[in-house]
Amino acid sequence: MDILTIVILLTYLFAIGYLGYQGYRRTKTASDYLVAGRNANPVVMALSYGATFISTSAIVGFGGVAANFGMGTLWLTVLNIIVGIFIAFVVFGNPTRRMGHHLDAHTFPELMGKRFDSRWIQIICALIIFVFMPLYAMAVIIGGAEFIAPVFHISYDAALYLFALIVAAYVIAGGLKGVMLTDALQGAIMLVGMLVMFVFTYYKLGGFTAAHQTLTDMTPMVPKALTAIGHQGWTSMPTFGWAAPGASAAESAKVSLWWIMVSTIVMGVGIGVLAQPQLIVRFMTVKSKQSLNRAIVAGGIFIFFMTGVAFIVGPLSNAYFVKQEAIECHIVNENALLDPGADGSGVLSLVAEDAVQEVKARSKAFVAYKRPNETADMPPHYILKTPAMTIARGTDGNPDTIRPGMIAIARTVTLGTTMKGNSDTIIPRYINSAFPKWFGLLFLMTLLSAAMSTLSSQFHTMGTSIGRDIFETIRKGDQKRTVLITRCGIVVGLITAIILGKVIRGNIIAVATAIFFGICAAAFLPSFLGALFWKRMTRTAALSSILTGFLTSALWSIFVNAKTAVGLGICKAMLGRPTILTPAFSPTWAFVDPIMVALPISALVAVAITFLTKPMPPEHVSYCFGGKKPQ
Amino acid sequence: MMVGINDPWVALAYLLSFVGxxxxxxxxxxxxxxxxxxxxxxDTNWAKEEKEEIEAAL
Incomplete structure (x- = not known):
């Protein structure tokens, strides 16, 4: 990292800190606008909401997944805009604001608890949030760390700690206050960063049609591992289908990618956004429906330039890596051997000169190189050697040039990953390789902005869940302790997120985000919808729906969904097989995301139990919908 | 084929992203x-309480 990088980075951090301080001193949080009875600037409001909604997870994690799976992931952008902005603002926004203010609810669990007059609902909602939100925070922190590590030439672990430290300092210094101008500045930086990435990528690849056509023509380059699960090219949807009961593993795998893409990536996150506790609270900070109407203008544009650009640029990075990438470097070793372990699926490690022949025979050939500005004490980079790679040795002291000619995911295979690569590093690698250095800095600020705004609201939500929603509900009136518990909740959330980020690295950002969004949707969405729009809905129905949604989601993850069930290993330990599915069931069920089953069941339970139980007292329902508080 | 995208479902998603x-x-x-x-x-009371709570947490 040179002096210029440090200066620009420090200037940015100082600007964010100063704006936060100024905004706070002059009382410009969303709440202050409300106290003053004024509308926040709609662009500021939309950017602030968007910056909270979109994080490094969407840009780096989902961008990497899009690079791997293709442009079909754009369906998530469609849902992000239609559901995450339009339906959220037009349908959910105003009733949430009205009910929140009328019931004096400041958190999502409190809103639910007061609407259904139930301490248990508040506590259970808060517990689910407190236990599972660190998974989402982890995804956001990993997204930043994967980018910082190569930029600063530091290890992933060091990047993880550095990134968490910067974010924690920001959260403590002012991020938690949610100064709108700071959030909006972060949103604006994100917008500029993604806009440049969008224009530059298309410019580099010859325009819209030429870029897409190049990608379409690269369909034969899709790796066998991906075609086996139904990948049909980066500009095509995966193969759709439903395997018959008893179908072979290979047959059922052929349609698995479609279900992973549509049910987990698109539906899980696309619908789950409506039940995100930290976003729901945002609606309570606006003045009126008019503020929401106005914010939709900037919100729609902002989301397109966040997820839309990430899901377009991600797949197009394949075209860049194959057709254009040229690495100017000094080759250290043209035949470095990395060992993927006895079964070929282990973490790649360097093979010593004196290693036994068996290890050497199973090892893969890599090229070890250093970039011209890297010093002797820095470790070299390793890039997989393939027949498509060309190497031109520099003469007269000029650097060597490697043209890897390989697709994005193959480009991420290196020392410390498995041979499957790490999709979480595709976007960082693309930025560092294809763009000029100044953009790397801008993108770093984009990611810092994206992470800071989202994490500060996540930590606030985790803190209030354990402090206000759990502790204060149980021990009423102990204000001092509530504050202490809230602070502890924030620290525990941060530490848990860091530990998770250290333990489970690699192809995890999008999956972790989708799991959290899916749990929120299954557990909260039907009862939240009922709370706002269905006066007949009862306390028992809401509680049953929340529990059923959560438990179905958890059980499906533990016993049915192939990815999570195998990862957790509980099913294997209990039943001796990876999932509960027998040959009597279609093996495709193993690729269906929990949300597809848990959400309908949770909704069905909400409706059925409502009609089976006595309506809530009319005075209470009337109070919830704007009437006087019952005595 | 629309702008180099051969699958109509992907082309539709691309189009809907802009249209949305x-x-x-x-x-x-x-x-x-x-x-x-x-x-x-x-509304005012809610906002005041919200502000107080965040200040207390810091």
Whole structure:
């Protein structure tokens, strides 16, 4: 990292800190606008909401997944805009604001608890949030760390700690206050960063049609591992289908990618956004429906330039890596051997000169190189050697040039990953390789902005869940302790997120985000919808729906969904097989995301139990919908 | 084939991403002055309490 990088980075951090301080001193949080009875600037409001909604997870994690799976992931952008902005603002926004203010609810669990007059609902909602939100925070922190590590030439672990430290300092210094101008500045930086990435990528690849056509023509380059699960090219949807009961593993795998893409990536996150506790609270900070109407203008544009650009640029990075990438470097070793372990699926490690022949025979050939500005004490980079790679040795002291000619995911295979690569590093690698250095800095600020705004609201939500929603509900009136518990909740959330980020690295950002969004949707969405729009809905129905949604989601993850069930290993330990599915069931069920089953069941339970139980007292329902508080 | 994308489902998603953004802009512009509501005491109280709570947590 040179002096210029440090200066620009420090200037940015100082600007964010100063704006936060100024905004706070002059009382410009969303709440202050409300106290003053004024509308926040709609662009500021939309950017602030968007910056909270979109994080490094969407840009780096989902961008990497899009690079791997293709442009079909754009369906998530469609849902992000239609559901995450339009339906959220037009349908959910105003009733949430009205009910929140009328019931004096400041958190999502409190809103639910007061609407259904139930301490248990508040506590259970808060517990689910407190236990599972660190998974989402982890995804956001990993997204930043994967980018910082190569930029600063530091290890992933060091990047993880550095990134968490910067974010924690920001959260403590002012991020938690949610100064709108700071959030909006972060949103604006994100917008500029993604806009440049969008224009530059298309410019580099010859325009819209030429870029897409190049990608379409690269369909034969899709790796066998991906075609086996139904990948049909980066500009095509995966193969759709439903395997018959008893179908072979290979047959059922052929349609698995479609279900992973549509049910987990698109539906899980696309619908789950409506039940995100930290976003729901945002609606309570606006003045009126008019503020929401106005914010939709900037919100729609902002989301397109966040997820839309990430899901377009991600797949197009394949075209860049194959057709254009040229690495100017000094080759250290043209035949470095990395060992993927006895079964070929282990973490790649360097093979010593004196290693036994068996290890050497199973090892893969890599090229070890250093970039011209890297010093002797820095470790070299390793890039997989393939027949498509060309190497031109520099003469007269000029650097060597490697043209890897390989697709994005193959480009991420290196020392410390498995041979499957790490999709979480595709976007960082693309930025560092294809763009000029100044953009790397801008993108770093984009990611810092994206992470800071989202994490500060996540930590606030985790803190209030354990402090206000759990502790204060149980021990009423102990204000001092509530504050202490809230602070502890924030620290525990941060530490848990860091530990998770250290333990489970690699192809995890999008999956972790989708799991959290899916749990929120299954557990909260039907009862939240009922709370706002269905006066007949009862306390028992809401509680049953929340529990059923959560438990179905958890059980499906533990016993049915192939990815999570195998990862957790509980099913294997209990039943001796990876999932509960027998040959009597279609093996495709193993690729269906929990949300597809848990959400309908949770909704069905909400409706059925409502009609089976006595309506809530009319005075209470009337109070919830704007009437006087019952005595 | 639309702009080099051969699968109509992907082309549709690409198109809808743009159309969705434009629709948001149009909706916001058309309803720019609609939905204003006066601030009541409960709104103000809510905002004051929210501010106090965040300050206390820091």
């Amino acid at each position: 953004s434009v629709a948001c802009v149009m909706y916001g512009v058309i309803n720019w002055n609609k939905g204003d509501e006066p601030i009541g005491p409960e």
